[in-house]
Amino acid sequence: MIEDKNNRTELNELGEFGLIEYLTKNIELKHTSTIKGVGDDAAIIGEGEKVRVVTTDMLLEGVHFDLSYVPLKHLGYKAVVCNLSDVYAMNAVAEQITVSIALSNRFSLEAVEELYAGIYLACEKYNVDLVGGDTTSSLSGLVISITAIGTGKKETISYRSGAKNNDLICVTGDLGAAYLGLQILEREKKVFMDNPNIQPDLGGHDYLLERQLKPEARKDVINMLAGMKIVPTSMIDISDGLSSELIHLCRNSEVGCNVYDEKLPMDTSVIQTARDFNLDPSVCALNGGEDYELLFTVDMSEHEKLKNNPDITIIGHITEAEGGMNIITRDGRQHELTAQGWNALLKKDD
């Protein structure tokens, strides 16, 4: 069926976001209960004051995870956390998940129990109910598809599209660590593959490895913002890297931004390890993915409330769209932000 086509366009000519845009550009929503469809961290549905938030992700072995160094329990935990992060990114609270898995006969019941132990641990920690799913066989690797459902108030949902000129740009936690954790795991895997007698050297990298293998979603920040009566004007979670998410947010809001290299929050271990790998730490923070922190904007009048918050860093401000999307380096030079994603993480001396 597939080979019949004479006009063949390769998918990589569009990229993931281009493909989604192409496939969904003609959607006409039919239901008044569909408040927000494709194009944000989650869809919003419902009729009244209280709305439901729905988001879904699919993870495939060999593409999203490598079972040679990812323990199944951690994988289950992380798979849930990635989805919950998308719910929190709408300024909503997750309540339910469904979990579908496809398994080959390579997996034993004990292996599946490990995976579910991680899934249930995340459900416990984030207070969500596992309410359904599908279990099926796979001819090759493990596939995990999770849908998360949350609730929020219609008027306090934060979309990608609400940022306005002069808003402050904030990020939670610190950036770049999950990416460097992955670099360490990949390096040690390579050493092991080259010589199975050499044991992996993972010592001293606890923080980076934990950020990669067992990330957390920022439910605490959503609760904290509610406590401070702050409703972000826009929000997105940082799964593909800060640059990529900033570009999504600015394009959806039809604004520009200036962010400051010196403000990017990084753990000292990120700075040190990036240098060990001959990488620029700022590039890791900007383009390394899987941090699952939140990127959001607030009205500048909220500055006092946030300026000394240990969990939140103000990294810049929103500008008019004409100003473009820029990163200002420590020496005052301005560079256009590019969503290179992980491709950008070439070694400096390459």
Added chain:
Amino acid sequence: MIEDKNNRTELNELGEFGLIEYLTKNIELKHTSTIKGVGDDAAIIGEGEKVRVVTTDMLLEGVHFDLSYVPLKHLGYKAVVCNLSDVYAMNAVAEQITVSIALSNRFSLEAVEELYAGIYLACEKYNVDLVGGDTTSSLSGLVISITAIGTGKKETISYRSGAKNNDLICVTGDLGAAYLGLQILEREKKVFMDNPNIQPDLGGHDYLLERQLKPEARKDVINMLAGMKIVPTSMIDISDGLSSELIHLCRNSEVGCNVYDEKLPMDTSVIQTARDFNLDPSVCALNGGEDYELLFTVDMSEHEKLKNNPDITIIGHITEAEGGMNIITRDGRQHELTAQGWNALLKKDD
């Protein structure tokens, strides 16, 4: 990680339903908004009179579909329909879906467009909005994961657990055709593989092929029942075969049943083609899957309203649990229903 285990239990020792039961038996629901979790066609969530229905399915190339004879447009359509069927089986109406796909570079943009043309056609026909999803790469085949969301009134949702003694057992449409459609496709594939010069002979099997390749979900029946003010005491959709679904329904309701072989609704093409394949037509109706018809029970007082309905057949009645789950053959003999699924479909002369 997986190979470390000394105690290895193979997944096929439990089977799919055993595995789900094992993995979910200790769930304690935390949210009052979770009205029904794992264990029915869909989960039910919400707070008020109007509730949300959530169901999800994952389909994998090589396990659930074979692209050598399934057109991508049909596949997209069917993938949506399977999920919607689970929503209708709760006596609810579907309003939204999310669609996640994983693709290898074997697929061109034109192929993906075909798949989505089928997805959008089903959205149009069943009046649902595509509101989100995920698009990712796959190292091997195509994976499709769909979540459907619907709405219903809390007091008219039909669970698997509500059937009671003397209720009438009803099925919609006819059974066995999708299974026989698959047999024809598999036969012609084999002929073609053995000798590529022989063209597939699919003539005269339009109904069976359509039931396999482009099934429909019974939204019409849900609307019809509402119009007749009938609320089924229990309901389930027939995806794995009537026997298997009847057993689910009876076990969940803690009842037994007597169903009559002579009442099983079958198209004449099913009877004819089953014989051509040396199969028992009743076995095809009982154990052939993918019909996506509805199996439901109603109070016996509804008999008058349903007895002459062309879309609904009364095939038996519910008994006390002690009576067991039985099929009564044309010669009056009683056999225990077994959920053999497709394994039961051995040729009669084997």
